[in-house]
Amino acid sequence: MPGLEQDKRFVEILQRLVDKSVDGYYNPYREFTWPDSLPDDRMWMSEDLTSTYGTEVEAELSPAERCRLSRWESINFYSMNVEGIRELIIEVMRRIHSRGFEVPSDFFHHFIGEENEHMWFFAEFCLRYGGKIYSGPKLNSIGHKDPRVENFLVFSKILLFEEIVDYYNMRMAADDTLHETIRKVNRVHHEDESRHIAFGRELVGLLYSQLAVDASAEQRRDIEEYLKRYIVFSLRSFYNPQVYRDAGINDPLGFRERLLADPARRDAERKSVRKPMAFMLKAGIFADDLLPTA
Amino acid sequence: MSGSAPEQLKKWILDRHPEVPDIEPDFDLLENRLIDSLAFVEFMLLVSRLSGEDIDMEDIDIDDFRTLHRIEERYFRAGVL
Ligand SMILES: [Fe+2]
Numbered sequence: 001m002p003g004l005e006q007d008k009r010f011v012e013i014l015q016r017l018v019d020k021s022v023d024g025y026y027n028p029y030r031e032f033t034w035p036d037s038l039p040d041d042r043m044w045m046s047e048d049l050t051s052t053y054g055t056e057v058e059a060e061l062s063p064a065e066r067c068r069l070s071r072w073e074s075i076n077f078y079s080m081n082v083e084g085i086r087e088l089i090i091e092v093m094r095r096i097h098s099r100g101f102e103v104p105s106d107f108f109h110h111f112i113g114e115e116n117e118h119m120w121f122f123a124e125f126c127l128r129y130g131g132k133i134y135s136g137p138k139l140n141s142i143g144h145k146d147p148r149v150e151n152f153l154v155f156s157k158i159l160l161f162e163e164i165v166d167y168y169n170m171r172m173a174a175d176d177t178l179h180e181t182i183r184k185v186n187r188v189h190h191e192d193e194s195r196h197i198a199f200g201r202e203l204v205g206l207l208y209s210q211l212a213v214d215a216s217a218e219q220r221r222d223i224e225e226y227l228k229r230y231i232v233f234s235l236r237s238f239y240n241p242q243v244y245r246d247a248g249i250n251d252p253l254g255f256r257e258r259l260l261a262d263p264a265r266r267d268a269e270r271k272s273v274r275k276p277m278a279f280m281l282k283a284g285i286f287a288d289d290l291l292p293t294a
Numbered sequence: 295m296s297g298s299a300p301e302q303l304k305k306w307i308l309d310r311h312p313e314v315p316d317i318e319p320d321f322d323l324l325e326n327r328l329i330d331s332l333a334f335v336e337f338m339l340l341v342s343r344l345s346g347e348d349i350d351m352e353d354i355d356i357d358d359f360r361t362l363h364r365i366e367e368r369y370f371r372a373g374v375l
């Protein structure tokens with residue numbers, strides 16, 4: 001991947017982000033106070049972030065049922081982070097100090113270090129307050145045969161994932177109805193992620209401009225379709241039938257179907273991906289803002 | 295959706311792959327990427343819904359989903375479908 005070192009703007013931004021990481025370095029193992037339990041008569045996730053928000057189904061739930069559901073939905077959200085971070089650390093680890101990634105490797109050290117710490121505090125939250133980490137089937141994705149495309153897709157998926165998570169983090173960090181421990185986990189993560197997202201946007205934009213030089217219209221369409229499917233896949237991870245079962249809901253799969261079919265959910269989902277969609281459009285990676293129906 | 299459960303599964307896949315005319319029962323869906331990592335969870339939940347079997351997402355054998363034939367053997371062998 002020649003060319004990253006020639007991009008003066010990229011090199012400068014990397015240096016600025018690395019400096020910020022060094023200056024803001026903190027000890028995550030001392031940063032949080034973990035109470036023995038969190039109040040179960042309060043929401044654990046902002047109401048407008050829960051997967052039932054705005055739906056007909058929601059109106060059928062009592063306040064106590066909503067609280068209980070918000071507890072398991074929050075454990076699901078942090079579990080998604082644990083699972084997602086495992087994958088992204090593996091991908092970045094594969095590339096650090098390898099050919100083509102000389103320039104961002106210094107940043108990658110901070111990225112991997114910070115993600116390792118995020119994974120620790122998210123897992124800590126899940127295990128302390130939920131007694132479990134949700135997990136899903138592990139089907140290996142088969143890499144793209146063109147390494148340039150594969151690199152681009154890997155960093156695009158990391159960016160999209162971080163942007164969606166950040167929407168949730170920002171909302172919960174600012175929600176004064178939530179317990180301070182919940183707000184703090186989200187606030188601390190958001191602060192680190194703002195650097196990762198700034199980096200991701202630069203790298204993804206650069207990788208795409210290198211690809212686009214000789215990519216055919218069909219290749220570009222395939223890339224767009226795949227990344228849009230990834231967005232829909234990520235949004236669907238918030239509707240976890242295991243969560244509904246743990247929250248005591250009858251027929252978790254039927255419950256999930258009803259939520260997914262409710263038009264109110266499209267608005268909520270759109271809001272959560274507004275920023276990354278705007279970025280993908282502006283970078284020319286997406287030709288339109290339509291999303292597939294999964 | 296209409297048709298038997300295995301037919302509905304096939305239709306679900308074909309709807310997402312207009313370039314594929316038909317799927318043989320022993321065709322490897324995973325190896326040939328008719329079901330990729332982005333589609334797998336949704337597909338598995340569909341199998342669960344159609345079979346009425348509560349599939350444990352954390353403890354499944356991926357190979358049970360490899361071909362239409364395997365899925366039918368594993369999830370739809372009650373003979374009532
Ligand atoms: Fe993170």
Ligand SMILES: [Fe+2]
Nearest residue numbers: 115162193196
């Ligand atoms: Fe990150």
